[in-house]
Amino acid sequence: MHIDILTLFPEMFEGVLNASILKRAQERNAFSYQTTNFREYTLNKHNKVDDYPYGGGAGLVLSPQPIFDAVEAVKGKTDTPPRVVLMCPQGEPYNQRKAEDFSYEEHLIIICGHYEGFDERIRQELVTDEVSIGDYVLTGGELGAMVVVDSVVRLLPGVLGNESSAPRDSFSSGLLEHPHYTRPAEFRGAQVPDVLLSGNHAKIDEWRHYQSLKRTYERRPDLLLNRALSDKEKAWIQAWKDEE
Structure with missing residues (x-):
């Protein structure tokens, strides 16, 4: 499995994804990951990735262009089309069944948002799954993405020392x-x-x-x-x- 994570703060993932079981999983070639700062794909001359919402309202909304271009840049790394996962409070509640579903994929792309939300066209045109890790709001999708990666990777063959461990877990x-x-x-x-x-x-x-x-x-x-x-x-x- 390969996991691409689109985020404005790639440095947040370094400690979590390069320690403990996730580190060993990479050493065993069970999965690989790459973080991409989608700010690098903006065409805005001021390097902005967000703007004020049409119709007014508080906060800023992530613009479609940099995220569309970033997703298109990381596609094609496996033979099968990727699942594109949007971390957002309005998404489907994340659970063990969803983790098991994701664990069968060859390529996941996880989009982490910030600010007030996403331009709706990102949901309509890019995303295959919207996921929420709970009924509360975080400052961004990065912590939720870490939860998804950890819960999925531990289900991959050869990651846990005892293959009977995962099926006995709570919720499995x-x-x-x-x-x-x-x-x-x-x-x-x-x-x-x-x-x-x-x-x-x-x-x-x-x-x-x-x-x-x-x-x-x-x-x-x-x-x-x-x-x-x-x-x-x-x-x-x-x-x-x-x-x-």
Whole structure:
């Protein structure tokens, strides 16, 4: 996978994308990235990339020309057309399913905005996906783009040390992840559940599924609204309701 990031502040990405798992992913040739300052593509004699909105209003709007030219300049780096992702508060809420969807692509182009917003023609003509990482407003799209890159790259083959790690993550199964324990078996009076020490993998798997469902029921019941529950899951949930 290759990821192009269009931003006015490319220096923001250096520390995040060149450390830890993302650094190792590049060393293993799982992905590559390039930041492009789209200010370099403006034809404005004052080097501006924004202007006042037609019709009046507060703030400045990013102009279409430099972003169109920057996207066209970074296209064609793979055999397949890129997904062009716009980071913006009005976009589709970002989640694990979207990260998995992006992870199958060969080329992502991520556009980070600033100021009041984008000229609408950028959305209409360039963009394939609009993404928001939450119901709040940031000073720019850079932090959101980092979140997208991290969540996508960790799903690529060979990036995580244990290939079974990603499918067990919270949200990958539609449920929150079960509790984890490690050595020692007793710490300050708190014990590791006996089932995890039993060596019975069938019972361990059932315990983990039970705990995962219970944690989801207690913390994120909205995730269960459209889930096709098994008879066993329905019985567990009914028992928790009865206890309440």
